[in-house]
Amino acid sequence: xxxxxxxxxxxxxxxxVLSILYPEAKKNSLRRMIDHGxxxxxxxxxxxxxxxxxxxxxxxxxxRSEGDGPARKKVDSIPEPxxxxxxxxxxxxxxxxxLLSVATPRGEADTMFDRALNWASKNHSTRVHLVHRLxxxxxxxxxxxxxxxxxxxxxxxxxxxTIERIYHAVVYGKPSSESGVEKSRVKETKDKRVRLVQKGExxxxxxITNWRIEETGPMHSLIRIKIDxxxxxxxxxxxxxxxxxxxxxxxxxRGKASVNRxxxxxxxxxFEHPNGSRIKVESDIxxxxxSELRRKSL
Numbered sequence: 001x002x003x004x005x006x007x008x009x010x011x012x013x014x015x016x017v018l019s020i021l022y023p024e025a026k027k028n029s030l031r032r033m034i035d036h037g038x039x040x041x042x043x044x045x046x047x048x049x050x051x052x053x054x055x056x057x058x059x060x061x062x063x064r065s066e067g068d069g070p071a072r073k074k075v076d077s078i079p080e081p082x083x084x085x086x087x088x089x090x091x092x093x094x095x096x097x098x099l100l101s102v103a104t105p106r107g108e109a110d111t112m113f114d115r116a117l118n119w120a121s122k123n124h125s126t127r128v129h130l131v132h133r134l135x136x137x138x139x140x141x142x143x144x145x146x147x148x149x150x151x152x153x154x155x156x157x158x159x160x161x162t163i164e165r166i167y168h169a170v171v172y173g174k175p176s177s178e179s180g181v182e183k184s185r186v187k188e189t190k191d192k193r194v195r196l197v198q199k200g201e202x203x204x205x206x207x208i209t210n211w212r213i214e215e216t217g218p219m220h221s222l223i224r225i226k227i228d229x230x231x232x233x234x235x236x237x238x239x240x241x242x243x244x245x246x247x248x249x250x251x252x253x254r255g256k257a258s259v260n261r262x263x264x265x266x267x268x269x270x271f272e273h274p275n276g277s278r279i280k281v282e283s284d285i286x287x288x289x290x291s292e293l294r295r296k297s298l
Contacts, residue, residue: 003148005060014039014051017059038067065102065113065130081115084141085281089150089274091116091128092281095142097261101133116144131155135233137248140167140266140283150274157271158230164270167225167235168214168285170263170292171244172254174221179212182238186231194233196241207231209238217293220247222285235264247292258295259288 006021018030018039031049033039039046040060041053053059082094095101095112102113113130120128128144129151145151157163185197187204197204208228215222221244225235236252239245245253247263257263270280 003060003062003066005058008053008055008057008059011055012053013049014041014046014053014059015049017053018061021059021061033061033067036064036067038062038064063130066127078110078115078118081112081119083119084283085279089146090131090154091120091144091146092269093142093144094283095134095139095266097137097139097286100136101142102130112142113144116142120144120146132158132230134266137262138167138264138266139261139286141269141281142266143269143271143281153274154271161228162272164268164280165227165230165266166268166270167227168265168267168289169223169225169235169239170220170247170257170289171223171239172220172247173244174216175211175213175223175242175244179210180242182209182211182241183207184238184241186234186237188232194231194237196237205229205231207234207238209235211239215293218296219298220293220295222289222293236262257292259292261288263289263292265289 004021006017008017014034015027015030018033019025022030034046034049037045038061040062041051042057083091084094085092093112093116100108100111103111113128116128120126126146128146129148131143131145131151131154134140134142143154145154184207185204186194186207187197188194206229210226210228211223213221214224223239227234233252236246236249240249240252247253248257248259248261250256265285266283267285268280268282270278273279
């Protein structure tokens with residue numbers, strides 16, 4: 001997905017150009033974009049809202065993950081990421097549960113993107129670009145690119161549903177069948193929460209979750225999940241809908257787990273590398289998920 005950009009037709013102030021690109025945005029929001037290093041003029045970072053932009057120049061805006069962000073912790077204080085795969089084109093890291101993929105507008109200082117960016121800068125003198133996200137509570141494989149061209153190529157694979165996304169979840173109880181496919185649509189409400197669309201209701205976005213039982217315990221089951229779509233909270237909603245919520249799901253399930261985390265892990269990513277080969281990167285299922293699986297009482 002290309003970054004928003006505009007070719008300037010008449011000489012003027014940068015703020016006026018950004019107002020054309022984002023007619024709904026407030027001026028304070030546009031100033032923050034400049035302050036956070038998210039505005040480029042002919043490929044160079046802009047620093048002042050009143051900067052004059054010449055006719056023929058190209059103004060481009062970057063995503064939050066590509067900007068400098070607000071004042072951050074010193075990079076040396078940010079923990080090193082666990083690297084699952086690294087080459088000249090891309091990077092796959094193992095995101096811990098409880099860590100944001102990228103900062104929200106509040107400007108959190110330590111995110112998975114920050115850790116990966118710091119590591120890539122120190123070890124390869126390069127930037128990284130976030131290709132997709134994992135929910136804060138979910139751990140596992142997170143894919144980043146080392147150029148915008150590779151990012152766009154990988155994001156197209158997500159859009160075309162050619163990326164294989166495998167998760168493992170420990171759920172409460174045991175499904176009534178050994179495997180299944182859930183296709184209930186997912187809708188985001190006005191307060192930014194998500195829910196499943198009821199049968200007969202025409203709303204929401206398509207969500208497809210393929211699952212099968214891999215192992216059962218005294219009170220829980222380990223489920224292997226392959227998602228064809230990546231809707232927010234999709235797996236949690238679908239598992240809850242079949243009566244087997246993900247353990248540790250405080251919103252759609254039965255509350256906190258004994259291991260004090262959501263028992264959902266992105267265990268593998270399969271995709272086409274920019275060199276044309278098909279690769280698969282895996283992350284071991286965390287031991288805490290097996291501890292929850294073997295739990296004998298609530």
